[in-house]
Amino acid sequence: MTLRLFNTLSGQMDELVPADGAELRMYACGPTVYDYGHIGNFRTFLEIDVLRRFLKLTGMRVRHVMNITDVDDKIIRNAAAAGIPIGEYTPRYIEAFFEDLDALRVERPEAIARATEHIGKMVELIQRLAANGAAYQVEDGSWYFRLAAFPEYGKLSKKDLAGIEDGARVDLDEYDKDSARDFALWKSTKPGETSWETPIGRGRPGWHIECSAMSMEYLGESFDLHAGGEDLMFPHHENEIAQSESVTHKPLARHWMHVRFLLVDGRKMSKSEGNFYTLRDLLLKGYKASAIRLALISVPYRHQLNFTFEGLTEATNAIDRLRTFHQRLSTTNFEAGESEPIQVAAHAARAAFFSAMANDLNTADARAPIFDLLRTANTAMDRGQFRAGDRDAVLQVLADFDAVFDVVRDGDDELTRRALAWAEQAGRQAEVAPELLARMALSDEEIEKLVAERTQAKKQRNFGRADQIRKELLDKGVVLEDSKEGVRWKRK
RNA sequence: GCACCGGUGGCGAAGUGGCUAACGCGCUGGUCUGCAAAACCAGUACUCGCGGGUUCGAUUCCCGCCCGGUGCUCCA
Numbered sequence: 345m346t347l348r349l350f351n352t353l354s355g356q357m358d359e360l361v362p363a364d365g366a367e368l369r370m371y372a373c374g375p376t377v378y379d380y381g382h383i384g385n386f387r388t389f390l391e392i393d394v395l396r397r398f399l400k401l402t403g404m405r406v407r408h409v410m411n412i413t414d415v416d417d418k419i420i421r422n423a424a425a426a427g428i429p430i431g432e433y434t435p436r437y438i439e440a441f442f443e444d445l446d447a448l449r450v451e452r453p454e455a456i457a458r459a460t461e462h463i464g465k466m467v468e469l470i471q472r473l474a475a476n477g478a479a480y481q482v483e484d485g486s487w488y489f490r491l492a493a494f495p496e497y498g499k500l501s502k503k504d505l506a507g508i509e510d511g512a513r514v515d516l517d518e519y520d521k522d523s524a525r526d527f528a529l530w531k532s533t534k535p536g537e538t539s540w541e542t543p544i545g546r547g548r549p550g551w552h553i554e555c556s557a558m559s560m561e562y563l564g565e566s567f568d569l570h571a572g573g574e575d576l577m578f579p580h581h582e583n584e585i586a587q588s589e590s591v592t593h594k595p596l597a598r599h600w601m602h603v604r605f606l607l608v609d610g611r612k613m614s615k616s617e618g619n620f621y622t623l624r625d626l627l628l629k630g631y632k633a634s635a636i637r638l639a640l641i642s643v644p645y646r647h648q649l650n651f652t653f654e655g656l657t658e659a660t661n662a663i664d665r666l667r668t669f670h671q672r673l674s675t676t677n678f679e680a681g682e683s684e685p686i687q688v689a690a691h692a693a694r695a696a697f698f699s700a701m702a703n704d705l706n707t708a709d710a711r712a713p714i715f716d717l718l719r720t721a722n723t724a725m726d727r728g729q730f731r732a733g734d735r736d737a738v739l740q741v742l743a744d745f746d747a748v749f750d751v752v753r754d755g756d757d758e759l760t761r762r763a764l765a766w767a768e769q770a771g772r773q774a775e776v777a778p779e780l781l782a783r784m785a786l787s788d789e790e791i792e793k794l795v796a797e798r799t800q801a802k803k804q805r806n807f808g809r810a811d812q813i814r815k816e817l818l819d820k821g822v823v824l825e826d827s828k829e830g831v832r833w834k835r836k
Numbered sequence: 837g838c839a840c841c842g843g844u845g846g847c848g849a850a851g852u853g854g855c856u857a858a859c860g861c862g863c864u865g866g867u868c869u870g871c872a873a874a875a876c877c878a879g880u881a882c883u884c885g886c887g888g889g890u891u892c893g894a895u896u897c898c899c900g901c902c903c904g905g906u907g908c909u910c911c912a
Binding site for chain 1: 858
């Protein structure tokens with residue numbers, strides 16, 4: 345099964361296959377670590393996670409490199425405000441970033457590259473550009489890329505260069521560039537500012553050069569796929585292409601994938617709109633990381649996703665249904681044998697799932713056969729027509745689904761505990777939703793004890809007491825389910 | 837202004853030139869249950885923004901319009 349993925353560069357759906365026939369080499373732009381990540385950031389990382397997980401599910405080997413921008417204007421500004429060097433400022437946000445990725449079950453790339461650890465490679469690249477006449481130094485010591493030296497500029501974003509020039513606002517600090525469109529490769533610094541002493545002078549790197557230098561370092565001069573948020577297409581990726589290809593004269597990446605921005609409540613997310621959420625904000629409001637994951641990946645990556653709390657509730661309920669089903673499937677005792685209709689349904693669901701995913705990662709479409717199978721299996725179980733041999737077939741389909749979606753496997757309580765611990769440590773307890781505190785108030789042992797007491801009361805047909813316990817638990821966010829195999833409980 | 841994307845049931849969201857317009861959530865009724873929960877069954881868009889056109893036939897293709905969003909500037 346080969347993935348057909350929309351390629352920004354070609355403007356059409358192309359099959360995504362490794363050029364060397366063995367391993368898919370991909371580069372994805374990572375975070376700038378000046379603050380906690382917000383859900384917009386995470387939508388992009390989640391969609392890239394969906395991509396790499398699906399590729400792996402189809403048996404492909406993946407080498408995925410992600411950069412971390414740990415030096416830029418915002419970082420320098422924030423670190424200065426905090427009165428510490430950037431090397432002390434960024435680690436806490438890098439750590440937080442990975443904690444958040446873990447919470448959202450975003451797999452780690454095979455390699456992670458920090459900008460500040462690759463300054464030498466960037467300088468080297470700038471020197472090579474200068475040797476080609478594609479880079480020049482201005483009076484204050486800064487280096488710029490000469491756009492005139494790269495006629496193909498704009499091929500990714502299909503930009504009309506003349507239009508850009510007309511519409512471009514010229515940065516007052518950059519008045520001595522040859523052309524308004526030329527962009528910074530290396531920025532000179534004033535004494536006391538974060539800088540590196542290098543053969544091309546004292547200064548710090550421009551933003552775009554790090555990705556060119558590091559992708560070359562880890563993936564070579566030309567690789568299979570480059571991915572990122574849609575906003576990066578221009579100018580960031582366009583500039584990367586200009587920098588890399590001016591030196592190598594080879595395509596930087598054959599395939600380009602761009603994830604659409606998300607909206608929050610129908611508006612672009614921004615701090616001034618008051619609709620800006622970090623992952624941590626949502627966890628403290630009581631939403632589960634799994635629900636956030638599902639909500640963010642259920643709309644295909646090329647579509648605008650409107651993020652709402654209603655959407656999170658929907659995702660929460662959908663996950664609940666999947667997990668309840670999984671639990672029923674795993675814990676029920678079935679008669680030996682197999683049933684033909686279930687075997688057929690399981691195979692059909694699996695095929696439909698793969699086919700939807702292979703069609704430009706259509707996650708919305710891929711969900712459907714899973715829920716179809718769920719209903720078919722539940723119906724069979726209700727009618728006593730489900731056999732032990734069917735269990736593995738259905739579980740296998742769920743496993744394939746979860747190899748990409750990863751929401752059936754439950755780890756939310758543990759994540760919630762961590763979020764609460766963080767809130768305390770960060771002094772943000774006031775933001776914790778009361779329902780969340782209630783939900784976590786009882787330990788598993790306390791819940792088990794009450795459940796046992798209720799079962800006892802039921803045996804004695806003391807339904808008053810039994811219902812009282814059930815109500816008490818429900819008030820604390822614990823839902824009970826009676827079944828032939830005993831009582832199951834879960835936190836809402 | 838230029839460019840791009842979208843407008844499908846109460847909400848989210850697939851999809852196709854012609855089979856009953858997926859799937860999820862929600863809601864209503866029913867079955868099951870001591871009662872619930874879970875699950876299942878039934879109902880919930882005679883219709884896919886509006887107006888033209890192409891076609892034997894369009895939600896799906898073309899044109900125009902309206903509405904929403906995004907990009908053109910740091911931004912996932």
